[in-house]
Amino acid sequence: MPFAGIDIGSTMTKVVIVDRKETILASVIGPTGVEHRHLALKVMDEAIGQCGLTFEALDFIVATGYGRINVPFADKQITEITCHARGIRAIFPTVRIIIDIGGQDSKGIKLDTGGKVANFVMNDKCAAGTGRFLEVIAETLGVKLADMGKISLAAREYVKISNTCTVFAEHEVTSRLAEGATIPEIVAGLHESIAGRVVNMVRHLGIEKDVVVTGGGAKNIGLVKAMEGKIGFPVLVPPEPFLTGALGAALLGKGFFDRGMIRDHERRLESVTFFK
């Protein structure tokens, strides 16, 4: 009895398949494009192949992430807030605060003692405080996004980046370079800027242990360190931060199935295009 969760984020699409004992059978991460439905098919197909299953064998599929409504073969759509909460709690049962730094948004989620979502906050419609902010600046600096964490650790001090607007921050970075700041100092400054913005937002919820940082931002060691500095104590990071939403979706799917919810429509693993 396998259950699948598919998380379509702004930059990455993730699939996790679990069995009845909640053991992960397969997990795949692929890039998200404009055509969500097509990529959803591709990533799901790869995950099914990874664990040697057929699509028909999947008992329940839950889609999450901002592209969740574009998954034609999902049995249910659930927001990433609920899915992250479920996925993270499976890995860290003591979690009370989740900070998800995604490609286009960042969120804070507070869980009650029973593990249910008690409150949440999201960044407003601005790229500052998200992965997209780092992506834009990485391009300006000519460094790889994946290397930014390590690069920042080489800095002994950081350059303050005061602009919260991504476009203006890009100008500011160029100015700082011209003034002689090093790339590690600038990258460390960017991490400080994002961490300050995100942690300040999450403070609305009241920060308490344990804090888990997830999403693509959690893969950036420099950003995680900067956040720990703002929070004042160490945070936990899942083994694969990209997958916690999809894992939660799969586990929630299992929960629905256990409670007798069955899929109410015929589904096929198909590619559906938006564009005629």
Place this chain on the structure above:
Amino acid sequence: MEAKEQVKTTAVKGTDMARKVRGLVKNIYKSAHEAKAEGKKVAYFMVASQYDEIIRAMDVVPLPTENYAGLCAAKRDMDRFLLKAEADGYSQVLCSYARIGLGFDSLRKELGGIPEGAPDGGMPVPDMMLGSSAVCDPRFKWYQAAGRYLQVPTYSIDVVAPPVYADLNAVRDYYIKYQKEQMQGLISFLEAQTGRKMDKERLWETIRLSDKAWQLWYEIDRLRVAIPSPMPTQDHFSIMVAGHYYSGTQVAVDFYQGLYDEVKYKAENSIGVIPDEKYRILYGGGLPPWHTLWIFNYFESFGAVFVIENVYRGYDPVEVPSHVKDPVEYLAWRAYLRFTQRHEKARANSGNPIVERLLGMIKDYKIDGVVFHACRSCRATTVGQVHLKNLLGQYTDIPMMQLVSDMVDLRDYSEAQWKAQIGAFIEALAGRSA
């Protein structure tokens, strides 16, 4: 190339009376134009300024500029006015009600008449502008700024309320004396503008009508404790027109009597806003998103009904001591009692009168969750909202959410983000009831 026509922005109403409000709104602007044609005095005015009865008693026709801004937003015809004000140098962080008003005044002056196709025929040039300090500071300064476009006299009154920890016994008489002086100053101004003396009997009559209307409105809101909800928050945002823009008239009394009868019938017969009410939501504060009122129906599609709200009716009826025989003194007393009615309770509990009001609503209306609306350009209702939410969270564990946009400026609104937040909020509510 023309812009694609905007889809529906308004909400489906729950009551028949709320559907009649559109006529009341149209009549506000029609009456102002007619009054101008007849040579009567027309005044720009603002809600909740505690001076409504005075204006009515002086037979000055009120023209509510804030309402006009909301109307423009509901019609999605606000950009030309906002952009005009911004082009004239007003910052985008200034009150968007004021920006629409100033932009409208500026355009009307530039064009030499009402801008073409302005909602409900637009606002005529007033004979005077009556500002106030009640609620927020832009309301005191707005009309002074409008003097740039309008060569008409302005009078702004100060409306005062003591802080929650003031010794009310010690300060009360000073506050009332000051408030009365402010109101008398306004009366003198109006007498000079109209050339006639204030008729105190007429003022008592408008006060009686106003108190009667607000008493009925209060009783309607008490009926709304019924499950399922007989009248939703989106209706409140319509029906408040009678209480705020027709205060001191028989129109308001008749309207609320009709609404009372309808809501009572619905409550007694368990006729809800939607067939399957799952969650009862409190609109915790912030001005309404006039540009997107259909969002309340979006909540309803998940079984979530906004059953009560903390905006545009901030106080319950009060009893002014019987020894008060002067109508102006009565108005000063009433304002003082309205503003201090939860001070004592707040001192004994949370320290915050608004939190006390919200806690009372959560209990009385059996609320499952609270939604706040942070309006970027409204400091009065937005600054401190997170603190208020957190303070409230110390006394209740029901889910709360803050949506961010603006009351009229669509540039501050993101539909995708709101829907994402609403989805998560509904899941949090469902998780609690599971």
